Amino acid sequence: MNDVTHSPATAHRRPTPRLLAIMLYTRRSCFPPKRWAALLLPCAGALLFGLLSRAVDLTPDRAFANVAAEGIFSLVMPITALVIGDSVLGAEVRSGTFHFTWLTPTPRWQIVVGRWLAGSLVALVTIAPAAAVAAVIAGSSSSAGPAFVAAAVGSTAYIAIFIAVGCITRRTAAWSLALVFLVERLLGAALTGIAQLSPTWESRAIFVGLLDDPPNRLVREGIPQGGDAVVRLVIVTVVTLALAIWRMKRMRLSGAAD
Amino acid sequence: MRPDPQPNDPGAADSPAELDPAFVADATVEVRGVSVWFGPKVALSELSCSFGPGVSGLLGPNGAGKTTLMRAITGLVGVNEGSVLVEGRNPRRDREVHYGLVLVPEDEAVPPGLTASQFVRYIADLHQVTDRGAPDAALHEVDLLDVGDRRVDTFSKGMRQRTKIAAALVCDPQVLVLDEPLNGADPVQRAHLIALFRRLGATGRTVIVSSHVLNEVERMAERVIVLVHGRLAAAGGHRAIRDTMDDTPRHVLVRCDDGRRLAAALVGVTAVTGVTFDPKRDGLVVQTLQARELAAALPRLAKAGSIRLHEVRPLDDSLESLFRELVR
Numbered sequence: 001m002n003d004v005t006h007s008p009a010t011a012h013r014r015p016t017p018r019l020l021a022i023m024l025y026t027r028r029s030c031f032p033p034k035r036w037a038a039l040l041l042p043c044a045g046a047l048l049f050g051l052l053s054r055a056v057d058l059t060p061d062r063a064f065a066n067v068a069a070e071g072i073f074s075l076v077m078p079i080t081a082l083v084i085g086d087s088v089l090g091a092e093v094r095s096g097t098f099h100f101t102w103l104t105p106t107p108r109w110q111i112v113v114g115r116w117l118a119g120s121l122v123a124l125v126t127i128a129p130a131a132a133v134a135a136v137i138a139g140s141s142s143s144a145g146p147a148f149v150a151a152a153v154g155s156t157a158y159i160a161i162f163i164a165v166g167c168i169t170r171r172t173a174a175w176s177l178a179l180v181f182l183v184e185r186l187l188g189a190a191l192t193g194i195a196q197l198s199p200t201w202e203s204r205a206i207f208v209g210l211l212d213d214p215p216n217r218l219v220r221e222g223i224p225q226g227g228d229a230v231v232r233l234v235i236v237t238v239v240t241l242a243l244a245i246w247r248m249k250r251m252r253l254s255g256a257a258d
Numbered sequence: 259m260r261p262d263p264q265p266n267d268p269g270a271a272d273s274p275a276e277l278d279p280a281f282v283a284d285a286t287v288e289v290r291g292v293s294v295w296f297g298p299k300v301a302l303s304e305l306s307c308s309f310g311p312g313v314s315g316l317l318g319p320n321g322a323g324k325t326t327l328m329r330a331i332t333g334l335v336g337v338n339e340g341s342v343l344v345e346g347r348n349p350r351r352d353r354e355v356h357y358g359l360v361l362v363p364e365d366e367a368v369p370p371g372l373t374a375s376q377f378v379r380y381i382a383d384l385h386q387v388t389d390r391g392a393p394d395a396a397l398h399e400v401d402l403l404d405v406g407d408r409r410v411d412t413f414s415k416g417m418r419q420r421t422k423i424a425a426a427l428v429c430d431p432q433v434l435v436l437d438e439p440l441n442g443a444d445p446v447q448r449a450h451l452i453a454l455f456r457r458l459g460a461t462g463r464t465v466i467v468s469s470h471v472l473n474e475v476e477r478m479a480e481r482v483i484v485l486v487h488g489r490l491a492a493a494g495g496h497r498a499i500r501d502t503m504d505d506t507p508r509h510v511l512v513r514c515d516d517g518r519r520l521a522a523a524l525v526g527v528t529a530v531t532g533v534t535f536d537p538k539r540d541g542l543v544v545q546t547l548q549a550r551e552l553a554a555a556l557p558r559l560a561k562a563g564s565i566r567l568h569e570v571r572p573l574d575d576s577l578e579s580l581f582r583e584l585v586r
Contacts, residue, residue: 011390021383028376029369096365100377100425103332104384105356249351253334 018106022114023121025101030087030115031122039122042080043130046072050134060139062215065208067138068147069218072131073154073204078180080127081155081199082173085162088119090172099253108248112167112241116160123155146210149230154203157233160240161199167247192222197236205229279494280483282310286433286464287331292340294326294488301326303488304340309433309466313459315479316468323488324468325364328435331466332361344433357385358432362422362439364468368410374421375406378428385429396428399454401447415442423451433464440474452478507531508549513541513569514560523559527552543573 016024031039049071056063092098101111131151135143165179166172180200188194188201195201201223208214209226219225224232285308294302302323316324329335330342333349333356342348347355369377378393387393397403400420405413410421419441426434436455440448455478459465469475475482484492514520521533521542529551536543546552549572560567 012388013390013392015386015388016383018384018386021380025369025372025380029371032370092369096363096367097369099334099361099363099365100369100381100422101384102334103356103359103361104381104429105353105386106384107353250336252336253329 019110019114022101022106022111023118026088026115026118027122030092035083035087038083039080039126042076042083043126046076046127046130046134047137049076050137053138061143061211061213064135064138064140064143065211065215065218068131068134068143068207069204072134072147073150073207074185074200077127077131077151077154077203078158078200081123081158082162082176082180084119084122084155085159085176086166086172088115088159089163090166090170093166093253094170102253109245112163112244112248116163116241119159119163120156123159124152127155128152142212146207149210150203150207153206153230153233154199157199157237160237160244164240164244164247167244167251195220196223196232199233199236202229202233206233279498280307280490282308284310286310286345287466288343289327289331290341292330292337292342294330294335294337301488302330305488305490307483307490307493309464311459311462311464312481313455313465313467313479315475315482316466316485317475317482318485322485324485325437327485328361328437328466328468332359332435334361357429360426360429360431360434362419362426362434362436364437364441366415366418368413368418368421370411372410373407374402374410374413374424377410377421378425381425382428387429392428396424399427400424401450416444416447419443420447431463434458434466436465436467438468440469448474507545507547509573510544510546510549510552511536511539511541511569511571511573512544512556512567513539515566515568516563517542519563520559520565523563527555529555541569
């Protein structure tokens with residue numbers, strides 16, 4: 001372009017590595033103030049669940065474990081991850097701005113992984129600390145660490161899944177909700193095979209497995225607990241990201257107007 | 259309506275460019291038998307054409323398939339049949355081709371939360387542009403350097419379009435695909451951008467521009483591809499297309515000092531299918547199917563009758579009228 005524009009040919013810049021550029025772009029562009037508001041609402045919900053557990057007539061540890069398993073890991077975390085996962089890809093595809101990234105020589109794996117990393121970082125500063133703070137509010141400080149780890153691993157796995165959904169369909173939110181509440185919650189409650197691959201059930205298993213004295217009713221037979229559950233979700237995340245990368249090759253980006 | 263028969267397999271011909279104006283000899287973008295459909299809707303149907311260095315215009319009514327063709331060329335949309343090659347490579351599969359291939363989409367959408375400068379630098383980073391001055395130069399090229407620190411989602415439609423053009427220019431592409439790039443631009447900016455595209459074409463880049471403002475395409479493009487209902491309707495220079503449309507009547511305004519006698523003489527010419535007097539234009543409107551024969555006959559008749567010709571002008575030679583006839 002030097003003959004068209006008037007750029008000084010001598011000055012050189014060191015371009016930002018693509019992966020980092022995509023992460024920075026995702027943080028800046030995919031999370032406008034309204035998105036942050038939509039993210040902070042479920043986080044506030046997590047804190048309310050922490051308060052709610054104080055009203056349960058059990059020891060603080062037991063009360064928070066029950067409330068966290070049913071409220072935070074089964075409801076708040078998937079919703080927060082859905083907002084993040086949709087923001088980092090699905091919303092961009094729908095709005096027609098994803099073209100700008102796709103139409104560059106950036107390898108697809110960097111596009112997918114960069115967006116997943118950016119989304120995961122957002123989860124690490126929103127829902128994961130919210131889950132830990134909820135434990136503290138509940139008076140169960142010993143549960144804060146397990147809650148943080150479970151929410152962090154579970155939400156990053158969810159974000160990978162929602163990115164993959166965004167590569168498959170433009171109706172990311174609808175399909176993601178169906179996946180969480182119909183497949184995971186309903187079928188996963190009955191079928192252990194589905195629960196073994198479910199971030200909801202596995203994050204509950206991480207949380208319960210890391211507790212000093214977990215309530216027996218929260219220990220589900222047939223799925224890995226604690227550290228093993230972390231490994232399981234890491235595998236789910238890697239496989240889902242690979243699926244998203246493969247699927248991105250076949251995406252038809254027909255624009256916002258279509 | 260096509261000017262010349264199109265070979266089913268352009269590769270089979272020795273030199274398709276010599277046979278068919280839809281093809282160019284030094285093609286950088288080759289579209290071969292491409293069909294694209296979305297469910298039951300056929301967007302492109304067995305389309306074959308090519309584009310080379312210089313500015314090519316893409317014309318057609320809404321739904322003709324212009325945007326789909328542009329997206330197929332850039333790889334955003336995969337083709338159901340046929341193939342698209344850019345500099346010999348498949349833009350869907352070969353990511354390297356995007357170092358030199360850019361698209362300015364028609365959509366108004368721009369990434370929210372970014373300034374124009376941040377957006378252009380982001381694209382420069384993804385293209386690994388090492389020229390420090392390239393982002394500012396690209397913004398300067400579209401007259402946005404002064405507002406580079408403003409967020410693009412606060413820009414007007416024309417400014418957004420220019421921001422996207424700057425993002426396209428920052429990587430110094432060899433092939434630019436511009437979907438309605440003048441949308442929302444004011445007249446001064448239009449002239450500026452048209453000059454820019456012409457300069458890019460003159461420096462050997464392949465510039466493909468679609469527009470609904472047909473007189474601007476005339477000003478920009480040496481060559482025009484016309485799409486109708488997903489098919490190639492015409493290709494070539496707009497005058498050349500006109501010449502090949504033998505079955506389409508053309509109207510020529512003839513102003514002279516003795517219209518009555520010239521009209522009587524013209525009626526005897528076989529190429530002339532009608533002559534009327536247009537009081538608004540104060541001249542004869544001659545309808546013909548063979549413009550070249552009329553052009554040869556007119557001076558001869560005028561000389562024979564000692565009639566002084568003041569003006570001979572085709573009335574429907576603009577792309578606007580051509581387009582109307584092609585889609586009629």
